[in-house]
Amino acid sequence: MVELHPIIKKQIEKSVYNEKQEAIKNELEKLIENVIELNYDEQDIIDVINHIQLPKEDEKDGY
Amino acid sequence: MDIRLLEIEYKNIREFEDLKIDFTNDNSKVYPVSLVQMPTGTGKTTTIQLLRYVFNGRANNEKFFSSEKIKSFSPQFDTNSTKGEFKVKLKIEKEIVHVFLEMDYNNGTARYYTSKVSEEGGGKETGYNLNIDIRSLLTPSFVELFVFDGEKAQEIIDITEDTAENAIKFLYYLDRLKHLHDKIEKKIEEKRESTSVTTTQTEQGLSQIKTRLKKRRRIYKELQQEKTKLEDLIKDKKFKIKEIKDEVDEYDEIDEDLRKEILSTKNDIKNINQDIKDNTKEILTNFRNPIHINTSIINRLEDLRTKMRSLKLPRSTAKEFFEELLDENIGDNKCICGRKLDKENKKYIKEKMNDFLSAQQISIINAVKSSIRNISDEKPVLPELVYDGKEMRKKLNKKQDELGRLRVKRNSDIDEDYREKKEKKIEELKDEVKEKKQLLELITESDPNELEDLRLNWKDNLYLCKKEIDKFDKKLGEATGTIDFTKKARILKRILDNIQTGSLEKLKEEIKEKTNNKTKRILNRDDILVEKISKSLEIEGHTGVSEGQTLSIAYAFLSSLFEKSPHNLPFIVDTPAGPLDLEVRAEVAELLPELFDQLVIFITSAEKPSFGEKFYDRKNVRFMTVWKDKQKNEIRFDDTPKFFKEFHENGG
Numbered sequence: 001m002v003e004l005h006p007i008i009k010k011q012i013e014k015s016v017y018n019e020k021q022e023a024i025k026n027e028l029e030k031l032i033e034n035v036i037e038l039n040y041d042e043q044d045i046i047d048v049i050n051h052i053q054l055p056k057e058d059e060k061d062g063y
Numbered sequence: 064m065d066i067r068l069l070e071i072e073y074k075n076i077r078e079f080e081d082l083k084i085d086f087t088n089d090n091s092k093v094y095p096v097s098l099v100q101m102p103t104g105t106g107k108t109t110t111i112q113l114l115r116y117v118f119n120g121r122a123n124n125e126k127f128f129s130s131e132k133i134k135s136f137s138p139q140f141d142t143n144s145t146k147g148e149f150k151v152k153l154k155i156e157k158e159i160v161h162v163f164l165e166m167d168y169n170n171g172t173a174r175y176y177t178s179k180v181s182e183e184g185g186g187k188e189t190g191y192n193l194n195i196d197i198r199s200l201l202t203p204s205f206v207e208l209f210v211f212d213g214e215k216a217q218e219i220i221d222i223t224e225d226t227a228e229n230a231i232k233f234l235y236y237l238d239r240l241k242h243l244h245d246k247i248e249k250k251i252e253e254k255r256e257s258t259s260v261t262t263t264q265t266e267q268g269l270s271q272i273k274t275r276l277k278k279r280r281r282i283y284k285e286l287q288q289e290k291t292k293l294e295d296l297i298k299d300k301k302f303k304i305k306e307i308k309d310e311v312d313e314y315d316e317i318d319e320d321l322r323k324e325i326l327s328t329k330n331d332i333k334n335i336n337q338d339i340k341d342n343t344k345e346i347l348t349n350f351r352n353p354i355h356i357n358t359s360i361i362n363r364l365e366d367l368r369t370k371m372r373s374l375k376l377p378r379s380t381a382k383e384f385f386e387e388l389l390d391e392n393i394g395d396n397k398c399i400c401g402r403k404l405d406k407e408n409k410k411y412i413k414e415k416m417n418d419f420l421s422a423q424q425i426s427i428i429n430a431v432k433s434s435i436r437n438i439s440d441e442k443p444v445l446p447e448l449v450y451d452g453k454e455m456r457k458k459l460n461k462k463q464d465e466l467g468r469l470r471v472k473r474n475s476d477i478d479e480d481y482r483e484k485k486e487k488k489i490e491e492l493k494d495e496v497k498e499k500k501q502l503l504e505l506i507t508e509s510d511p512n513e514l515e516d517l518r519l520n521w522k523d524n525l526y527l528c529k530k531e532i533d534k535f536d537k538k539l540g541e542a543t544g545t546i547d548f549t550k551k552a553r554i555l556k557r558i559l560d561n562i563q564t565g566s567l568e569k570l571k572e573e574i575k576e577k578t579n580n581k582t583k584r585i586l587n588r589d590d591i592l593v594e595k596i597s598k599s600l601e602i603e604g605h606t607g608v609s610e611g612q613t614l615s616i617a618y619a620f621l622s623s624l625f626e627k628s629p630h631n632l633p634f635i636v637d638t639p640a641g642p643l644d645l646e647v648r649a650e651v652a653e654l655l656p657e658l659f660d661q662l663v664i665f666i667t668s669a670e671k672p673s674f675g676e677k678f679y680d681r682k683n684v685r686f687m688t689v690w691k692d693k694q695k696n697e698i699r700f701d702d703t704p705k706f707f708k709e710f711h712e713n714g715g
Contacts, residue, residue: 005235005627007569008562015561019554028558035243036236038196045246052551 004033024051064197065631067093067661069159070152071114075138076166078106078698084687085702086663093154093633094685096656097663098678100707101689104320105698107665108312109136111210111637113149117162118206120191120198122173126299127203130171132306137168140696145169155197162191200630203302205233208621209632213614213639227599227620231570234628240563244556251552255543269542276535279521283528286506290525293503300492300499307492311485321469328466335459342452349448354441361438368435371428385416571596574623581619585650586612593620611643618651622658634659638667640674652677671711679708 004012012032016025027048034040069087073079086097101107113136116122138144149164163176177192191198208230232238349355354364388398389409398404404412508514509526521527540549578600579592591612595601600620602613618639625632639655640648652674656662666675678684686707692699701707 003629005566005570005629007573008235008237008566011562011565011569014565015558018561019558021554021558028555032240032243032562036239038239042246042250045243045250049247049250049548049551049555052554054547054550054554 004029004036008032020055021052023053024048027051064200064629065154065156066197066633067154068114068151068633068635068663069093069154070150071110072150072152073106073110073113073147074150075141075144075147076106076113076136076149077109077139078104078691079109080138080140080697082689082698082700084689084700086661086685088685093661095661095683096678096681097661097685097687098675098707099663099665099687099689100668100675100710101665102667102691105689105691107637107667108309110665111212111635112309113164114151114635115203115206115210116173117149117151117164118201118210119203120175120193120201121203122164123175123191127302128173133166133171133173134168136166155193160193161187162193163187200233202229202233204298205230208624209634211617211621211634211636213636213641227596228567228571230624231567231574231596234624234630235566235570236629237563237567237570240559244559244563247552247556247559251545251549254548255539255545269539272535272538272542276532276539279528279531279535282522283525283532286523286525286528290503290506293499293506297496297499297503300496304489304492304496307485307489311482325466325469328462328469332459332462332466335455335462339452339455339459342448342455346445346448346452349445354438355443355445357443357446361441361443364435364438368432368438371432385412389413573627574620577623577626578616578620581623581654582616585615585619585647585654587646587650591616611647614641614643615647615651618655618658622654626658631660633661633663635663635665637665638670639664640670641667643674645673648673649677656681668711668713675711679704 009029012029013025016022016028031040031044031048034044069091070083070085072083074081084099087093101110116128119127121127136147138147145168147166147168149166151162151164153160153162158179161176161178163178165174165176166172167174174189175191176187176189178187179192193201353360388404389412396404398408402408505517505519505523506525508517508519508524514524514527519527521531536549540546575593575596582592590603592603593600593616594603600616602616621634625634634655636655640651643651648670655664668675678686684704685702686704687700687702688707688710689698689700690710691697701710
């Protein structure tokens, strides 16, 4: 089991915060761990994508 | 990942007929420090090269291990040998793995075998079958970081420009985030393909967008391929430059040995000639004395002495002789020559008898008599001197033959233009690298001003092509109703990009700080520091940094790099202290064992002062010596600390 380097963990936290996606933090961390171990299911990627929250203005204005 | 080097074994490779070097103790535990003392010319470079091939798995690739190079590994002791094998026993995590590198000297090919069971010979499979995780990590440039040549530290700073950054990406798995990035893009594609067309766009319009996007994506892919191709070409050419430089180094090493041999033979000849001169002088001196010539002369002289004594020569016997000759009552009145002694003859003898033995003659005979008085105590020295002289001449002939043979060897080995040719080749390769880099810059340029100046369009440049893709991608998203999914996926990609670039920068910053702290400790000064880790290391005041200082920075960097990485690798280093100053050596000798769990050092006796000797009193160190018995022309091995130290003390 790969343990992510603290710097990478911190960067995940920072990046999801900047994109206002804190909700996916744990899920994304797990996905990255699995990707690093070359042991992941493609559905996991779709799940993380689906859990991303679109900003309100984007939802209103379209693309 | 934890990798340990347990054992290496050579069979029929250059100087090595059959040799095993074990890095474990009686309990099969790896020694934290192993010192392998190998004087120049005993195969240190060979070992490092082969270890690199074992770790990087590229020996069966002509690009990395040419047939000419493979053939050069054929044994020197048996030119008819057709195959050689380098075997390495590793412990990867908890599994024992044997990697066999077999070289066919006739065909110039190399082949790997892997055995993953603890009993060697069982389960031996063709190929380099380490798991994908390890293989993706152990690229040639990465392997060079932990199978390290102390004399080539400059390369971390200069030649392999992307070594530092790539090493961080590999070691901390940041490269794998790129795979995830690509997968997300694939998911967007799949989603769009599976969505039915029910938007305001007409079928024809959608088809046009798809076609255009497809074209841009195809060109983008081609540009990426071209970029990879150019990068590979640059890498290959740089590898070739490095290989040529290694060849020149090896060539110099051989040349140096030959030169020493010629010099030593010439010196021997000079000494033998002097011995012959001395010997000849002594022969001439002794030749004047007959008793020194041989035993039969001594015997004859001894006989003469006895006779002279019994005949009471010279005076008394002479007088008696003539008196008896003239006495009519003695003998038959004839001379000893048989003639009759008549009156006239007798008168003549009587008159002349005193003339035959004058006083001077008598004194000569007396001198002879006196000289041969103690003759029995003398021994003839001349035969021995002549024998020695003959042996010296034989020895001289042998040495002259040897010198002739060495000169022929030198003439056949040494191509007067060798260095010039190689340097010319390096320059050509450097020009090619420059040209490829210019082409690469056109593809990768992203500065808007430069793009405008160069008048590039989206078909020639990745950045511009990507902008085109984004434009049509957006249109397609609108047309297919996958906008939300695409937007979410793009957000995830952006997050991943930030994680990757942010982590890389932070890791670089952390490694830089650690490198600088260690450098300060080693060099005991704070004006030589790593300013930045970009693709390679950028050193403050780079131009004034000596070779030893560069090496110190390299050690500080490498140890900082591996320190917190998820991988625990052995650090194998050749000539670690060569260019270091004595004070720096002591620091490095203290520091290196602290930084790596397994340290394997290939060392020369020249590295004894302040470095090698620092390990003498250290616990858990394995001392080994590999040297060449020049008389038997074979490689010998000893693994006792006592021998190591004596050999070290005596300068090899």
